[in-house]
Amino acid sequence: MKIRTQILILLFLFGFAPLTAMVMTNLPFVLDRLEFFYHKAYLQNLRADFRDLDEHLASRHEMLRLLAKLPEPGLILGQRDLEEGQEQIDHARVRYTNWINQILRDHLDIFQILFLDLDGNPRFWLELNARTQQWEPTIKKPDMPSRDFFQHNILQEYGRVAVSKISLNPNVSHLDPRRFMTLRMISPIIGPDRQERVVPLGAVVVNIDVGGMASAYRNTLWVTNDGAYLDERLKGSAEQRAFEDFSGLQAIFDKNSLALWEGGQGRQVIWVPLFSTEGSGPLWVGRPVDPSPLHKFRNVLIIRVMTIVVIALVILFIVARFIAMRAEQFGQKLRDGVGRVLREDEAVAFNWKGSQEIKQLGQQLTELAEHHSKQAGAQRQHARQLEESNRYKSQFLANVSHELRTPLNSILLLSKMLNEAPERLSAEQTRQLQVIHEAGRDLRALIDNILDLSRIEAGKASISLQQIPIKPLVSDLIEMVKPQFDAKGLQLSLEYAPSLPESILSDQDKVRQILKNFLSNALKFTHQGGAKVRVFMQPEVDLHPLCFAVEDSGVGIPTSKHELIFEAFKQADGSTSRRFGGTGLGLSISRELAQLLGGEISLESEEGSGARFTLCLPLELDHSALSSHQIELQVTEEPQLMQERIPTLAITSMTEPSKTPFADQRVLVVDGDLQSLLTLTPLLEGWGFEVTAACDGQEAIDTLKDDPDFNIVLMDIMMLEQDGYDTIRHIRNKMKLDTLKVIVLSAKNAAEDRSLCLDAGADEVLTKPVSPEKLQALISVHIETE
Structure with a gap:
């Protein structure tokens, strides 16, 4: 109901109620007094007759x-x-x-x-x-x-x-x-x-x-106190005919006072105890009353009063409607003005006319609007500064990661290659190379975690939806981390609850990453006993019924620090001399990933009693709230191959198939997986190539900008920062390197993926795994065409 209608009804009732109460209270009284005076006049006439x-x-x-x-x-x-x-x-x-x-x-x-x-x-x-x-x-x-x-x-x-x-x-x-x-x-x-x-x-x-x-008196009834007509008594009859003719007359006689008798069809008689008798009570005199003039006057009076009331109500309605419209106009101006202030941050001037209070209210609202507009402008300016600062931060992180990843990849690659030639190194040098390699891997993991967290917080993380078989997923994880638990003398067990679904619709990589973080924490903080992985259902929970729990017998976490450990760069032991390593990003990323997958992570732990981390997920991820560029649908043809997604290049033999004169040829290998780089680099160098590695598309573009003199590019499609499609388009369309040969090495074998690669500008597409012979033959063809 509109406020105008509410005000109109309120004002109308406010005026209607007193008016109605006044009429209903006074009109009966006036009519009663009018009837009283009318009957009194009849009584006076009766007395005048006597x-x-x-x-x-x-x-x-x-x-x-x-x-x-x-x-x-x-x-x-x-x-x-x-x-x-x-x-x-x-x-x-x-x-x-x-x-x-x-x-x-x-x-x-x-x-x-x-x-x-x-x-x-x-x-x-x-x-x-x-x-x-x-x-x-x-x-x-x-x-x-x-x-x-x-x-x-x-x-x-x-x-x-x-x-x-x-x-x-x-x-x-x-x-x-x-x-x-x-x-x-x-x-x-x-x-x-x-x-x-x-x-x-x-x-x-x-x-x-x-x-x-x-x-002697006409139109006058003489009745004795016992109800007999006087003329009938004169004839010797004592029947109480008056009581029969006038129902209720006996009650009037019992009161022994003047009274008006009213009967059917408007009959009225005034009865007066006019004379006293010896031993027979009063002698009553009745005079019929003609009520028609009174009724006519009553009707005229009621009609006039009701006419006046109707006119007053019409005037009241008009006045109430006028006031309600003025109030609605005032409210509309106020609502529009406040809306402009809130939505558009406009300094609206409320210049109202009227009473002093209305003017003061308008002035105060004007001052408030101006103040709000200034504050909003300052906040927008601050927001722009924050956005610009965040953009600079993101650019800085990207640049630093690129700058760090290039030498880091070289360090990892060289340390790996030197470690594989033990005849040329001493035992001390081998140990030092292992330390260098492990430190490089930890540093690369730190960089990847920081970039993953910033990507999730910026809403740029994508989801690859596919049907994930539950048991193969967990079994592969157990098989992958079991050697590490065995090395520390810890037990690792697996338990499946009955009535589990065969698969769920979600992102396999992100689920694996969360569970790997749980297992890594269990391995890190447990010194004796072991860990247990349980997969079970919660039928009473509709949103996320499927749960993965990792229980350990480690040091435990105090209740006061349960929320702390999910913050970035935080651990339960937050001192600079904490006993356990790690960046503190694993659980923070896990919680963000769980929310992205529509699930939640819970923790049950007490200090000294181990910990239980539980991931609960929906059976089907509701991706309606995500944008289209964040969703990627995949079809898993072989669910049994549920291992960590590492798009490696399968090599059937590390021996070179034949000596190919690739001397003085330069190749740029672009792949986001270190294992692929470590596999390809010695193979290509053995063929005579000068190899340069890039871990993502942006790093490849930066490398080509600094030195475009490459003969061929081997590029993976699935990379984190910028995928291979966009990188090839940038090389062809913006850098105008049309003669540079680009061969795509992709783990996707669908015809649609091959078509996308060729449309982006690739010269050839090879599906992983690929044999060295086939790769060498293909490179020879493209090198010879130059």
């Missing part, structure tokens, strides 16, 4: 106070001792009744007026005739207030009006519907006693019919 009832009851309060001030005459006259008292009271009550009919003409909801003494006994009562609408005294016992209600209010202050709870009387509703739902009001009466003192005389009570409310 405000007339409150005013009506307030007017009845005033009427009751008037009756308390002007009570029925019996309460007043009964306090006096008059002879005509009862008759006078009766006449007064008649007049009082007429007066009541006048003042209560329009108060049809009051159906009884009771005057009670201080004990709560009725002294006089009037009842509104339902048919004539006239107030009349009656002998029927009136509806009395409860004893508690009377006693609680009889001694209240004068002029106070108390209202009782609603009394429901469904049992008498069929006799007088006015008595089904009754509300009582009471007010104390005071007056003078016989001593003309103002004392409480009793109380006046009016019974008011409030049952008409159930039908």
